[in-house]
Amino acid sequence: MTKLGLYFEEEIGLALLFKLRGPLKAPENIVIVSIDRTSSEILHLPDDPEKWPRSYYAELIKKLNRQNPALIAFNLHFGETRDLDNDERLATAMAEHNNIILSNYLKQYSLPSANRQQQFRYERIIDPIPILDHAALSTAPFPLPKTSSTVKQFWAFKNSAGDIPTFPATVFQCxxxxxxxxxILHLLTRINPALVNHLPNHVDRLSKQSPVFQMFQKIKAGVTGNDASLKQFGQLVxxxxxSSEKKRLLHSWLALLQAPDSLYLNHYGNKETITTIPFYQASVVEILNSDLFKDKIVLVGYSENIEPEKGQxxxxxFSNSRGENISPIEIAATAVANLVDNSWIKPLSIKQQFFMILVWGLFIASSYRLLSFKGAISIISLSSTTYLVVAYYVFSMHYIWLPVCIPIMIQSPLVLMLASLSHFLKSKEDNRNIHKAFRFYLPDEVVNQVASQTYGGSMHQYGEIMQGVCMATDAGQYTTLSEVMTPQDMNVLMNSYYGVMFPQVTRHNGIISDVIGDAMLALWAKPVADIQCKINACQAALKIKSEVDHFNRSQNQQLPTRLGLHYGEMRLGNVGAMDHFEYRAIGDTVNTATRIEGLNKLLGTQILVSSSVIESLTGFCTRELGTFLLKGKxxxxxIFELIEPGDKDWFRLVSTFAESYHLFQRDQWSEALESFITIGKNYPNDGPTQFYIRYLQKQMPYFQKNGPPIQAGIIDVGNITTLLH
Incomplete structure (x- = not known):
């Protein structure tokens, strides 16, 4: 694991496990005697504990030993001689009971090296004053690893000072x-008999015959020299x-022999979670529980509130927002309790952490790759929860620290985020493909509305009333060609034909509403009346005529196209039932546009529009062809013909046609017929002129005898279909 990964695991993962576990029950074999401000006030002593007479510590030792504690350890450095009588009284009390451990001090020094840019650093032990050093069972320093945030570790051994055991390790070993x-002697006799000859034969001779830290170094070298000795030691235990207590202590000691120099603290809780007795109460021990200190390890040191300005x-x-932090003596007590109970936090090795993170990453990545999106989300979420539960369990019950931050807070969320992003992109791509596919059948805005279900309700209800232009088209000779061409060839021809027409509709902001065989229905509609719909529809109609004419010139098979346009109200929406619907326009506007398109056959024209289409329009060339009562209406x-602007001859045709038509409107049929015949001679291919010639020749005798069937100037299309022949 990288330094950055370890930082995240320490600052976030380890903190999370502690928070999930919560405070622990205070260790039963540890008691703290705190040197606090309250004691200095009650005992009328200086606020600075370093100025307290050492006779008070001598009296404390005597009174505590009345309850037979196992050890009394002072996390205080008596580095200077004060009052000689008080120093002697303290030394006498210490020597009398032979169970006192004192702190010494590690001082750093630096020497210049050959490379002037670097310095050689080393540490030297500063022992207590000689009279106290000789009286103590042992002395040891209590440095803490440097940290920028919370205290997480403690030194068990200080390699830079000769691999000496620190204060917590020394207290535990004593x-x-x-x-x-x-x-221990019995076990060592089985493993390394020669080593036993160099050790005291009784515990009371430890401080006199061999210092504790030297003896420990001998044992450590003799036992940890090979793996077989360590394994045999554990098996023998x-x-x-x-007793279970001795087995627990021996197993913890064996674990300490194999442990790294610095260990992770297993915090019990916030301030004073470990049993803490103020100095002034411990000085009058008679009033306390008679078993409070019996067989316990008593740690004496400054509490954090004695001199807050010194940053104790x-x-x-577990520190809270009110600033109630933990004192150094409580850190020392926590470390000692961890060693006694073999409960310090044990992280996996670097290789084990890397392997676990790798396996976890492969697992969740495989889940994402092999399962559906919902399945992957479920499996990863469930697995992450299970992993966290397992990590919490082994942390709480076995003090094993599994990586949490990287697997649960980085890898899993990252894979979930990638899975969500991939699912989002895939869904977006699927929607894009669906939208692209539906664009061949429905307008874009309809696909968007249906996909997002913005319309609400059922499919029957989807639709809205619109104002716009409906264009109906029809291809001549379609039926004839269908009889002589194969379906495949006909399909190719019609696809090419519509490939010319459709782009003109969409380019002019229209939508293709329906296609049946050779007929197309296109729409330009808005919720409110908009003249731009008329303009776009007329421009599209002219462009379609031009493109289809060009298409027909390039084909062997001709598909002359007729167009009819009408403006009005329509309902645009779903039409259907059960599980089949189509998006269509419904209303009289659609029917009328279809009838107008059919009128092209009668009039010999290509584009016909109703008066409602050209109303208020400018810039288009039109010719009024007459007023018609369409079939079924x-x-x-x-009706007007929509045409491309022509030359002067074309304008002459339009002008003379208008004059003839006005005669027809005034029921001057003979004059109108003569006028149309004259135009027909000059313009024999003009369809409307030929229509009126045939119409008047056929109907004029009837009109002269009975009058027109309806009001003057109106042609009833339903009664004149025979004129097409």
Whole structure:
């Protein structure tokens, strides 16, 4: 694991596990005697504990030893001689009971090296004053690893000072020797008999015959020299008939022999979670529980509130927002309790962490790749929860620290985020493909509305009333060609034909509403009346005529096209039932446009529009062709031909046609017929002129005898279909 990964695991993962677990029950074999401000006030002593007479510490030792504690350890450095009488009184009290451990001090020094840009750094132990150093069972320093945030580790051994055990490790070993020294000698006799000859034969001779830290170094070198000795030591402890307490202590000691120099603290909780007795109460021990200190490790040191300006308080994962931090003596007590109970936090090795993170990453990545999106989300979420539960369990019950931050807070969310992003992109791509596919059948805005279900309700209800132009088209000779061409060839021809027409509709902001065989229905509609719909529809109609004419010139098969346009109200929406619907325009506007398109056959034209289409329009060339009562309709409408601008001869045709038509409107049929015949001679291919010639020749005798069937100037299309022949 990289330094950055370890940082995240320490600052976030480890903190999370502590928060999930919560505070622990205070260790039963540890008691703190705190040197606090309250004690200085009650005992009328200076606020600075360093100025307290050492006779008070001598009296404390005497009174505590009345309850037979296992050890009394002072996390205080008596580095200077004060009052000689008080120093002697303290030394006498210490020597009398032979269970006192003092702190010494590690001082850093630096020497210049050959490379002037670097310095050689080393540490030297500053012991207590000689009279106290000789009286103590042992002395040891208590440095803490440097940290920028909370206190997480403590030194068990200080390699830079000669691999000496630190204050917590020394206290633990002395406690172990007090409890199980004969058992240790017996086990070492089985493993390394030669080593036993160099060790004291009784625990009471430890400080006199051999310093504790030197003896420990000998044992450590003799036991940890090979893996077989360590394994044999553990097996012998397990097979022995020792008490459970002694087995626990020996297993913890064996673990310490193999542990790294710095260990992770297993915090019990916030300030004063570990049993804490103020100095002034411990000085009058008679009023306390008689078993409070019996067989316990008593740690004496400054509490964090004695001199806050000196920064005695330390942050831990349980520190609260009110600034109630933990004191150094409580850190020392936590470390000692961890060693006694073999409960310090044990992280996996770097290789194990890397392997676990790799396997976890492969697992969740495989889940994402092999399962559906919902399945992957479920499996990854469930697996992450299970992993966190397992990590919490082994942390709480076995003090094993599994990586949490990287697998649960980085890898899993990252894969979930990638899965969500991939699902989003895939869904977006699917929607794009669906939208692209539906564009061949429905307008874009309809696809968007249906896909997003913005319309609400059922499919029957989807639709809205619109104002716009409906264009109906029809291809001549389609039926004839269908008889002589194969379906495949006909399909190719019609696809090419519509490939010319459709782009003109969409380019002019129209939509293709329906296609049946050779007929197309196109729409230009808005919720409110908009003249731009008329303009776009007329421009599209002219462009379609031009493109189809060009198409026909390039084909062997001709598809002359007729167009009819009408403007009005329509309902645009779903039409259908059960599980089949089509998006279409419904209303009289659609029917009328279809009838107008059919009128092209009668008039010999290509583009016909109703008066409602050209109303208010400018810039288009039109010719009024007459007022017609279309088949099946009740009210007549005026029809115009929409044409491309022509030359002067074309304008002459339009002008003379208008004059002839006005004669027809005034029921001057003979004059109108003569006028149309004259035009027909000059313009024999003009369809409307030929229509009126045939119409008047056929109907004029009837009109002269009975009058027109309806009001003057209106042609009833339903009664004149025979004129097409």
């Amino acid at each position: 406690f172990l020797f007090k409890k199980a020294y004969p058992e 397990e097979q022995s008939y020792y 308080g330390l942050y831990t994962v 009740t009210f007549p409408i005026t």
